[in-house]
Amino acid sequence: MAQTRYTRLPSFGVQVAVGMGAGLALGFLARSLGPDGAVLGEGLRTIGQIFVQLLKALVPPLVFTAIVASIAALRDLENAARLVGRTLLWFAITALIAVVIGITLGLLIQPGIRAGVDPAMAAAPATTGSWLDFLKGLVPANMMGLTATTAIADGRATTTVGFNVLQIIVAAIAIGAAAVRVGEAGTAFLAFNASALQVFRRVLRWVIALTPIGSAALIGDAVARYGWEAIQSLGGFVGAVYLGLGLVLFLVYPALLAANGLSPGWFFRRAWPAIQLGFVSRSSVGTLPVTEELTERELGVPRAYAAFAVPLGATTKMDGCASIYPAVAAIFVAQFFGVALHASDYMLIVLVSVLGSAATAGLTGATVMLTLTLSTLGLPLEGAGLLLAIDPILDMGRTAVNVAGQMLVPVIVAKREGLLGRPAEEAARPLAA
Numbered sequence: 001m002a003q004t005r006y007t008r009l010p011s012f013g014v015q016v017a018v019g020m021g022a023g024l025a026l027g028f029l030a031r032s033l034g035p036d037g038a039v040l041g042e043g044l045r046t047i048g049q050i051f052v053q054l055l056k057a058l059v060p061p062l063v064f065t066a067i068v069a070s071i072a073a074l075r076d077l078e079n080a081a082r083l084v085g086r087t088l089l090w091f092a093i094t095a096l097i098a099v100v101i102g103i104t105l106g107l108l109i110q111p112g113i114r115a116g117v118d119p120a121m122a123a124a125p126a127t128t129g130s131w132l133d134f135l136k137g138l139v140p141a142n143m144m145g146l147t148a149t150t151a152i153a154d155g156r157a158t159t160t161v162g163f164n165v166l167q168i169i170v171a172a173i174a175i176g177a178a179a180v181r182v183g184e185a186g187t188a189f190l191a192f193n194a195s196a197l198q199v200f201r202r203v204l205r206w207v208i209a210l211t212p213i214g215s216a217a218l219i220g221d222a223v224a225r226y227g228w229e230a231i232q233s234l235g236g237f238v239g240a241v242y243l244g245l246g247l248v249l250f251l252v253y254p255a256l257l258a259a260n261g262l263s264p265g266w267f268f269r270r271a272w273p274a275i276q277l278g279f280v281s282r283s284s285v286g287t288l289p290v291t292e293e294l295t296e297r298e299l300g301v302p303r304a305y306a307a308f309a310v311p312l313g314a315t316t317k318m319d320g321c322a323s324i325y326p327a328v329a330a331i332f333v334a335q336f337f338g339v340a341l342h343a344s345d346y347m348l349i350v351l352v353s354v355l356g357s358a359a360t361a362g363l364t365g366a367t368v369m370l371t372l373t374l375s376t377l378g379l380p381l382e383g384a385g386l387l388l389a390i391d392p393i394l395d396m397g398r399t400a401v402n403v404a405g406q407m408l409v410p411v412i413v414a415k416r417e418g419l420l421g422r423p424a425e426e427a428a429r430p431l432a433a
Contacts, residue, residue, distance in 0.1 A: 012211070013269065016276045019212035020219050023280070027223025041224040044217045048280075051214030054207045055286045058200060062289055063165060064172045065197035066307035071176030072190050073304030079417060086416070087309050090409045091317050092354050094256070098248050098319040098401075099353035102327025103346055105244050111237035111328065112335025165285055166315045204289045211277060211290070218280035222392065234390055237332050244324040245397045253408055260412050270298035271407045278403035282395045287403050288314045295407050300421030301414045309413070313406035318369070320398030320405075323353040326373040333374060333383030345377055352376050367391065 010018070026044060030037035074080040179186035179193075254264035268275075274294050278287045292310040295301050301309075327349050334341050352373045370384050387394075414420045 013273045013276070015212040016215050016273050019214075019216040020276060020280065023216035023219035023221075024223060025220075026216065027220035030220070030224040037224065041221065044220040044224060047217035048214060048221045051207075051210060051217060052281050052283060052286045054210070055281070055289055056283070058204055058207065058289050059165065059285055060168055061196070062200050062204065062292075063168050063311045065193050065200060066292070067169055067172035067311065068176035068179065068190070068193045069197050070304045070307035071173060072180055072193075074308065083305055083413060083417065084308070086413045087312070087409060090413060091313070094248075094252070094319055094405055094409065095317075095323045095354045096350065097252055098244070098323035099327045099350050101247055101252070102244050102324040102353075103331065103349060105240045106328045106331030109236055109240040109243075110335055111234070111240050112332040112337075165288075165311060169311055169315065201293075204293060208290055208293065211273065215277060215280045222280070222396065225392075234387070237328065237387070238390060238394065240328045240332075241325055241394055242397050244328060245320055245401045248319055248324060249401050249404055253404060256408065256412060260415050262411065262415055267299070267408070267411065270294060271404060274407065275400050275404050279396050279400040282392065282399050284314045284318065284399055284402045284406065287399070291403055291406055295410055299407065299411050301410045302419050302421060305414060305419065306410055309410040310406055313409060317406050317409060318398075318402045320401035321395075322369050324401070325394065325398055326353060326370045329370050329384075329387060330373045330377060330379060333379050333386070334377075336383060336386065337380055339379060341377070348376055349373060 023044070026040065030041040030044065033040070074083075179189050253267075257264045257267050271294060274287055274291045277290055278284060281287055284291075288311060291314065292306060295310050296303050296306045330349055331341065333339075334345075367384055367388070370387075371381055374381055374383060411420070
């Protein structure tokens, strides 16, 4: 009887990398074909959108059930309150380092002085951020954090339904705490929630298996639609932002890992698929299911802690969007319009970057964070309009750094608290590992 041979697939990270390579080739092909490549470009865009929609559809039930389960599990941890405090502290520390790098690069490169962008492009964006949005965003409008926005174009009104992850977290914490406090009456609910969480995790793994295909479509769509022409007029600004992102991702994060006795090579090998997906999807929330899965399964962070820290990080931990980018962009706008910034203004940039990501957690896009920074400094909001043309290109790098930071902090905190699981032995190997 002949034995059945099974072909062993490459690692998940390699599969995603191959998918991105294929997507680059398809994107350049669609672009080179001109009008004849429209069908290929639309196909890539459709597949990419479907993949991101699948991931986003799992976010509300996964976050809700995971947070409720983590609240039930955290009651057994003596240091639960300290874990939360340490997490928020490390969020602030890494954000502080990132914003200082952004300010330094903005002052050294001076992208606003040498910009070739047309001033006529200056226009206030449709969505802006304010500190009041944070307070309003904390209060759930409904139990699942659903939101609806209506846009009018060409005389037609289009309503888009989305969700506010921050509101889902707040609602889940309240319900989880209530289920724990009612004692035996809440046991059945917590058991059902734990069962539902396992079901959603199984569905998640099915969707994650499609990541190489989704990555190919997303990166191909980005190349086909945006190309690199838009970078030419704002080359200094793009260079400053990506240099800052690279310094944080490949210098600051490895240094923090090494300082805490962790191998950067170990971390990046296991976190890289989520970082890649963040790059091509341009959505921390869309990448959230993969981020949390890898943080637990590959990096060894306890599920009870990761289920709380990772979703919180996906809404409030944004070193790319909320620290580096608004710092460089604010300096760009000030230089472009000839507005002098003083030491107090730079301190405000630091303050807004460290605290502001929470204030815009219920909204979307780094433009919201930028407008919050500009309005705090008294700079013209129209300056944000100068940068909208290249925002998709920048958003890829920003989201990759966001996702990496959202995995980094739980790993460091878990290591410092002695909670890092089975992979911890490998994590502590020499840096060459």
